[in-house]
Every structure is written in structure tokens, then in C-alpha cells.
Amino acid sequence: MSHDAGKQNGRDVDRPSGDRVPFAVPSFADGVAERVTETLTSGWVTTGPQVAEFERDFAAYLGAETVVAVASCTAALELCLRALDLPPGSPVLTPSLTFCGAVNAILHAGLRPVLVDVDEDTLVPSEATVAEAAARTRPLAMVTQNQAGYPVDVPALARAAGLDRNRVVEDAAHGPGAARDGRSAGADSHAACFSFYATKNMPIGEGGAVATTDPDLADRVRSTRLHGMSKDSWKRYLPGGSWRYDVRNVGLKANMTDIQATIGRAQLAALPGWQDERAELVRRYDEALAGLPGLVLPQRNLDGVTHAWHLYQVRIPDRDAVIAELTEAGVGTSVHFIPISHMTEYRGLLGPDECGAVPVTDRVAEELLSLPLFPGLTGAQQDRVVSLLTGALRRRTALAG
Missing domain, CATH: 3.40.640.10 (Type I PLP-dependent aspartate aminotransferase-like (Major domain))
Structure with missing residues (x-):
């Protein structure tokens, strides 16, 4: 679910391109x-x-x-x-x-x-x-x-x-x-x-x-x-x-x-190189966001595991308001996913007991936020994402205190 609604290919037509950070941009190999x-x-x-x-x-x-x-x-x-x-x-x-x-x-x-x-x-x-x-x-x-x-x-x-x-x-x-x-x-x-x-x-x-x-x-x-x-x-x-x-x-x-x-x-043929780029972007996110109040970094048991890093998902409080703030600033984000148990059609098909059987999913789904992550995401763009997200969360922490 992209939050770049109203934009052309993720582009805010009224905003200088240098300020915009799309959620995802497809990469294509040379030739x-x-x-x-x-x-x-x-x-x-x-x-x-x-x-x-x-x-x-x-x-x-x-x-x-x-x-x-x-x-x-x-x-x-x-x-x-x-x-x-x-x-x-x-x-x-x-x-x-x-x-x-x-x-x-x-x-x-x-x-x-x-x-x-x-x-x-x-x-x-x-x-x-x-x-x-x-x-x-x-x-x-x-x-x-x-x-x-x-x-x-x-x-x-x-x-x-x-x-x-x-x-x-x-x-x-x-x-x-x-x-x-x-x-x-x-x-x-x-x-x-x-x-x-x-x-x-x-x-x-x-x-x-x-x-x-x-x-x-x-x-x-x-x-x-x-x-x-x-x-x-x-x-x-x-x-x-x-x-x-x-x-x-x-x-x-x-x-x-x-x-x-x-x-x-x-x-x-280009995929291995793109995977290396993703891993480096993840390392930079981990380093820049560690210890940020209210934010939970992607947690994973990496013993024997190579993560593909298709997504960089964090968990934050007041997620929807933060999305709105990032969108206004020109940063595209996404949510993965709205749980099946929250969807009208499936609730009708499966019934309340079945849809009520996933309490952890229900809780974490309200906090999940996927940040921009794609080959070609520049250091400056990533720094902008980190700065805006950090500011949004620190303001909320200050208000709560």
C-alpha cells in the first residue's frame, strides 16, 4: 500500500525533485x-x-x-x-x-x-x-x-x-x-x-x-x-x-x-549488486536510528540467515500521523501489511472468532512503517528520511513528557 497517492510515479509535482524521497524506484540493468x-x-x-x-x-x-x-x-x-x-x-x-x-x-x-x-x-x-x-x-x-x-x-x-x-x-x-x-x-x-x-x-x-x-x-x-x-x-x-x-x-x-x-x-545478472546496495542501506539505517525514542528497529535472528531486505520495517507510535507528516515533507512510505483479519471481506468470510485469533498481529500492525529502501537511494535521501523521522518522533516524545 503506497502512501504516494496523488503523485505521478511517486513524484510530488509541486515539490522540487531534490526534496522528494520516493518509497521505491524500480532498478533496471544496463542494456x-x-x-x-x-x-x-x-x-x-x-x-x-x-x-x-x-x-x-x-x-x-x-x-x-x-x-x-x-x-x-x-x-x-x-x-x-x-x-x-x-x-x-x-x-x-x-x-x-x-x-x-x-x-x-x-x-x-x-x-x-x-x-x-x-x-x-x-x-x-x-x-x-x-x-x-x-x-x-x-x-x-x-x-x-x-x-x-x-x-x-x-x-x-x-x-x-x-x-x-x-x-x-x-x-x-x-x-x-x-x-x-x-x-x-x-x-x-x-x-x-x-x-x-x-x-x-x-x-x-x-x-x-x-x-x-x-x-x-x-x-x-x-x-x-x-x-x-x-x-x-x-x-x-x-x-x-x-x-x-x-x-x-x-x-x-x-x-x-x-x-x-x-x-x-x-x-x-544485476541482482547480486543490488542486494549489496540494500545491505549497506540497511546498515546505515540501523546505525542512524538506533536508540531513537519510541522506535523499534527490525528485529531478526540472523544466525545462519541471509535477509533479503526487500523491506526495512520499523515500529513506531502514532504511525498514521507520522506517515502524514513524512508525506507532507515529500517522503514516501508504505505499510506491510493491513492484516487480513482487518479486511471487510475476509472478516465476513472467516468470522469474528477466526479474525480475533491473532492478537500479536493486531497490535504490531498499528505500528509498522516501511521506509524507503531501493538500489539508487542516495545517502542524502536516506539522511533526509532519518532526519524527518527523528524529528517527528522526538516531538511526540516531548509532548508526551
Whole structure:
């Protein structure tokens, strides 16, 4: 949820650009436009050879066995949940502190969300909160989430839920660049779903992918992303190919195009450098904001963990008023996320008891604030963010005293 409403691409049209600090600006690798032009003139722009190359490149980056590229992370989640072939209405554990699209994927797959609370420090579900949610029902699957880029311990959470790993779908939308015990997030997953949305660590604009160790799941997702057809257009029209195809399951229109994949291949090469920039920006935030009255820095157990730092989330009092003050000063911010339990539609679907089962989420959600964090954020811009936030919080501390 961006708080740059009323601005053009995050730009306050009445404010000098030097004073403005956008929440996020997508980065693009050198030469990406020329590579897109090559694809545009190649004669093939939909799912084809570039998608196949991107899948191989991204799998190599993750250290994963197989990657299937799709239209979005939301589509990836739904395709993976459908591939589990669970009975309609089966309970699926999910954090309440998540993006609405992740819960919509559960519902579109014909399943029932069961809300899981988060650990106050890491902002992701813990073994204890997963076990508590599992005790309220008998879950048949679980969707985990790498909130802000923190890679969760999937095997531990699966054990806490009483589930096999092949019943866990990982929402790794914030995951590129994250690792646990030396393995990239999603590398050893039955189903890990990635996002390449405009604000993500590896932006394409739109797009997603599924990483999996299961060749049957890969085949199912590959087919279901294109209506359930047994062969895509590229395979049908290759030399020696046949126009005949079958439909083996009812699928979606959720394929990635060669244009997107061309951008993705260039972006992937630039990702390690961008991750280094993010880590340095996080270090500067940590140093500048430490000890600020009323502010809680991002807390994380980094033993064996490489954080992707998709977001830099702090917790502050009087959050909404501080957002308004920063916005007025030309600083873009965001909130991740408005909990599912607070949304009108889900409250009606899930009921008050279910929505009332996540007290930590309810409390911390009113304090969360995501600060600008993107490659290319200058030291001067970051200093402006820190100065304005520091001033806003110190004024409130003085008034409270």
C-alpha cells in the first residue's frame, strides 16, 4: 500500500525533485532496453525460448532443481495450491500479516484460510503460533511467507503444523536474495512462489515463478498456467511440432511472456549488486536510528540467515500521523501489511472468532512503517528520511513528557 497517492510515479509535482524521497524506484540493468528490442524483432514475444532460458537462469541462481515462470506470484500460489488436489474447503494455514493476494489464492483454489499469528520480533509465524493455529483445526496445507525478506524455517514450521513438506506452499515474493544455512530461499522447496513486481528486489514489472523439487508439480504448473493445455504455442510450432494438444485439467491464463523473461534475465545478472546496495542501506539505517525514542528497529535472528531486505520495517507510535507528516515533507512510505483479519471481506468470510485469533498481529500492525529502501537511494535521501523521522518522533516524545 503506497502512501504516494496523488503523485505521478511517486513524484510530488509541486515539490522540487531534490526534496522528494520516493518509497521505491524500480532498478533496471544496463542494456535491458536493447535486449527487449531484440526480442521484439525476433518474431516471438509470448511464452517461448526466452521464458525457457529465464527458467534455467533463475533455477541456477537459486540452486533449485526446476523453475516454472508464471504471470505473478499470486498466480503461482493458486497454481501450487490447486496442484495439491485437496478436498474443497480444506483448511490452509496462512499468516494474517500478509498481502491480500496470498489469501485470495487460497480462496480461488477452493480452500479455507486459517489465520496464524506472528512472532513480535521477526514478524513471521513461529513454531508456537503455527502450532496454536493448527490446534484450532486440522490443516491440510500451509502457506508460509518470507515477510520483508526474512527466510522462514520451513521444515520447523511444517513440523509444528503436523504437515509434510509437500503440503507447504512458500510465499517467497520477498525472497530473492534471502538464504538460510547457505541455501537460497526456495532452493529445496516443494513449491516456492516468487514475485517480480515493480517494487520487488528483482523487478520485471509483473511476473512470478515457482521453484520446486517435484517434477510432477512442475509439469502440473507448466500445464495449468496455460489453460491446462498439454503443449504451449512454442512447442506446437517448433519444427516437427504438431498443432494437436490435449487439456488434462482446467487451468488459468497465467503464463509469462518472452518480453518479461528477457527483462528478467538481464535483471537477474544485476541482482547480486543490488542486494549489496540494500545491505549497506540497511546498515546505515540501523546505525542512524538506533536508540531513537519510541522506535523499534527490525528485529531478526540472523544466525545462519541471509535477509533479503526487500523491506526495512520499523515500529513506531502514532504511525498514521507520522506517515502524514513524512508525506507532507515529500517522503514516501508504505505499510506491510493491513492484516487480513482487518479486511471487510475476509472478516465476513472467516468470522469474528477466526479474525480475533491473532492478537500479536493486531497490535504490531498499528505500528509498522516501511521506509524507503531501493538500489539508487542516495545517502542524502536516506539522511533526509532519518532526519524527518527523528524529528517527528522526538516531538511526540516531548509532548508526551
